[in-house]
Amino acid sequence: MNRDEWEKHLLLAESGELSESDRRTLDARLAADPAAAAWRGDLRRLTALAGEALPANGPSLAVMSRIRAEAESCTRRPAAFGVPATWRWGLAYAAALALIVGSWVWHQPSSDGDRIAQIHAIAAMTGTEPAAATPIPAEGDQGERLRALAQELLKMEGLALDELSAADIQAGESTTTDYKSAPSAAAEQPSGSVA
Amino acid sequence: MDMSDRELLDLYRAGDVDAMSRLIERHRHMLFGYIVNMTGNPAEADDVFQEVWFKVIHKLEAYRDGNFGGWLVRMARNLVIDRHRRRKPEISLDQEDEAGRGLAHTLAARNTPPSAALAAQDLGTRIAAAVAMLPEEQREVFIMRVQAELPFKEIARVQGVSINTALARMQYALTKLRPLLQDDYAALQPG
Known part of the structure; x- marks a missing residue:
């Protein structure tokens, strides 16, 4: 495993995305290679520092209040026909088709x-x-x-x-x-x- | 036991407004953090944050099972890009300045000029400035990972790249950030 590979494995391990077998390989590497262990330490300190320092005070109270009001008003509105939006077009096409076929049958001579x-x-x-x-x-x-x-x-x-x-x-x-x-x-x- | 995002969404669908409030609270910090670091403007971040949640409220059925935080970040990302396009339609987001940085980088950094910020004593300002100096794709990966705490699989999905590319961008970002933060970083070293 070269440096690029173990760096990537370290990143995946920190985000909880490394497979169990790769984790065992990485652990062996960390135990044997001081550079890899140091890099992991640096990674953790740097991300912790940045995570705290980057601005993220949160949205204003006015914004939170508007979102809450919108959420409340939407729960009061009845859903359109109680049908998911993805089905609505399908139903509209089916209705139009039924109308065309019905109209054609209606105009057929009956005798x-x-x-x-x-x-x-x-x-x-x-x-x-x-x-x-x-x-x-x-x-x-x-x-x-x-x-x-x-x-x-x-x-x-x-x-x-x-x-x-x-x-x-x-x-x-x-x-x-x-x-x-x-x-x-x-x-x-x-x-x-x-x- | 905490309910999953999906369960809270289902509760909201059934008329429980508090479920939506809990969902917003759960993702508030990471989402706003992502937006404000991408726009560099708290007022604009407020608008985008509100727009994202309005979309969630009105397009609940658009959410499929998967990482809900990733879905939020994808929407926020698209809104930020749309806003920049509307504001400066004649300039491409990919267009680079003399230093080879994209427009999004310039927009993010405009409120914290790197030279002034780096000279400042405030640790937060210096770190924010150092992050703002990263190339756009690397900065975005860094923010999504560090602030939004998205897994690399989701980051790759948001950026439309392979997971290997997302990892490489994070590696580049870390390589560039370490020397920029050397003083603060050295202070943290034991001994």
């Missing part, structure tokens, strides 16, 4: 009729006014309701579905896609006609 109304509204905005809406049965056969809905959508695309059966509609997306994407192809369908 086929609403959906048709929404389609008409979009069509009106885009200048592609569709034909008068066909009433969609509120209840009854599911196939019948789907047929009415599909008919309405095709009307908006400029097509008709007079001859298409509910079963055909239910057959899947491909049927509708054919009608949408290729009016000429739709005309070739045996049971379809272009409006």
Whole structure:
């Protein structure tokens, strides 16, 4: 252990931060090296002298009184929602997110009729006014309701579905896609006609 | 049995104002000692001391388990640096004078001119002047260790350096202080 090391170990020993094994090594050094022992004595005297001599009279009574008053007033104030400050932002974000999601869900069409109304509204905005809406049965056969809905959508695309059966509609997306994407192809369908 | 700082803080949170008073009293000497030796101005030290405790009162939740005294010193240190920056925004705290000393050193020493103080008979004034003549980082380590009685681990944390660097700064400070205080020091030697 060189001088720099034992000086550092001495400082750590004086502040109570030296490990037990290092302390044993240091004690052996102090016992064998008068210079190390003298340095420890100097360190203790110097720090004691400085500790007493450096100014530290304490704050004024006025300051102590103001701090006490502030401490008292704060214990009377209720904590904000009783929630730690670090959580408050998280809660605010969660509330904002819930508001956005709730608003989106609220504005979703709740029935086929609403959906048709929404389609008409979009069509009106885009200048592609569709034909008068066909009433969609509120209840009854599911196939019948789907047929009415599909008919309405095709009307908006400029097509008709007079001859298409509910079963055909239910057959899947491909049927509708054919009608949408290729009016000429739709005309070739045996049971379809272009409006 | 003395309550820990954490226990006193919890009591204060529960509405016990006396717990805060006990906490302030416990750390009053070391905190004020640190501040007044860093600012060199008792009036300014009063302001900083008050500001630190107001922060403690209003930001209790910011305290995590650890050395409460170290937390206080960190806040005080930041406030002292902020005040110096506000006062002289065009001058860096790191800017050194002709003797290679930082602004904080100059501010700390301004009320006790070293030459006049060293000539004075008052032991306290001479020691304070000798400490004020140390380079800023060394003086801060010395004050944190001797007055605030912070462990080196905490001093290193406050200064944002390794514990080895904090120890080296203390070694340099002691090496410089010993000859400066030779007369007083010699008087203490046995024989």
